[in-house]
Amino acid sequence: MTTHCEHLVNKMDGLDYYTSVTALVDAGHDALPAVRAGMGHPNWRIRRGCAAVLIQVYDTESLQRLVLLTRDPKKKVRKMATLSLGLVRSTESANPIDVVPHLAYNALNDPAVRVRRIAVAMLGIQKPQRRIVRLLRKILATEQDPKAVQFAQWGLTRHQDVGARKS
Numbered sequence: 001m002t003t004h005c006e007h008l009v010n011k012m013d014g015l016d017y018y019t020s021v022t023a024l025v026d027a028g029h030d031a032l033p034a035v036r037a038g039m040g041h042p043n044w045r046i047r048r049g050c051a052a053v054l055i056q057v058y059d060t061e062s063l064q065r066l067v068l069l070t071r072d073p074k075k076k077v078r079k080m081a082t083l084s085l086g087l088v089r090s091t092e093s094a095n096p097i098d099v100v101p102h103l104a105y106n107a108l109n110d111p112a113v114r115v116r117r118i119a120v121a122m123l124g125i126q127k128p129q130r131r132i133v134r135l136l137r138k139i140l141a142t143e144q145d146p147k148a149v150q151f152a153q154w155g156l157t158r159h160q161d162v163g164a165r166k167s
Contacts, residue, residue, distance in 0.1 A: 005034035012038070012049030021049055025056045032062055039065050044074035051080040055087050063088060063097050070102050075112040082106050082115055086122020100126060104135050108142070117148045124155020133159050 005027055008020040024031040031053065038050040039062075051069050054062055069081035085099050100123070107119035120139055123132055136156040143149050 003034060005031040006037070009034045009038035009041075009046060009050065013043050013045045017045060017049040017052070021052045024053045028057055029059065031057065032059055036062055036065055039069060044072070044077050047072060047074070048077045048080045051077060051084050054084045058084075058088065060097070067097065067102055070106055075115060078106065078110065078112065078115045079118055082118045082122060086118070086125065100129070100132060100135075107135070107139055107148075113145045113148065116143070116145065117151055120148050120151040120155065124151060124158055128159045 005024060008023050008027075008031070011017075012020045024035060035050045035053050035057075038046050041047055041050075047069060051066060054066050058066070063085070066081055066085055069077055070085060072078050072081065082103065086103055088096050088099055103119045103123050103126075107116055107123055110116050110119065120136070120143075123135060123139075126132055133156060136152045136159065139152040140149060140156065143152065
């Protein structure tokens with residue numbers, strides 16, 4: 001017998017997957033076992049939907065599995081997983097992982113420009129750190145896509161402005 005959450009995960013294979021994502025987010029942490037199981041599903045739409053759920057509801061184990069989805073063969077899954085990973089914040093149920101190396105890898109190496117753009121934007125919204133400033137400068141020097149360069153410039157300006165306010 002499948003649970004309600006498992007049923008919702010299996011329904012994410014269509015175009016209206018957001019309905020299931022919203023219902024799973026509303027279910028909260030009770031949905032996480034079904035979401036974690038869905039992250040290994042052969043259907044890429046279900047993997048993408050599970051990554052979308054983790055924007056709002058996550059724990060440490062889910063985040064560790066989410067990292068694997070940032071290397072998924074399907075571009076849309078990598079894009080959603082990168083977005084979810086970039087929006088991770090500390091909660092009492094999750095010991096956040098260091099997302100910067102994973103975002104940096106996708107920003108510098110992903111073959112899909114849309115995934116690189118999301119990764120660069122997510123680097124820009126992280127807490128200011130010297131290593132992120134170095135990464136954004138490297139992206140500015142190597143990236144060919146104008147939108148990704150624009151995101152890198154925005155992130156670099158944001159990090160330098162916040163750093164200047166702290167000084």
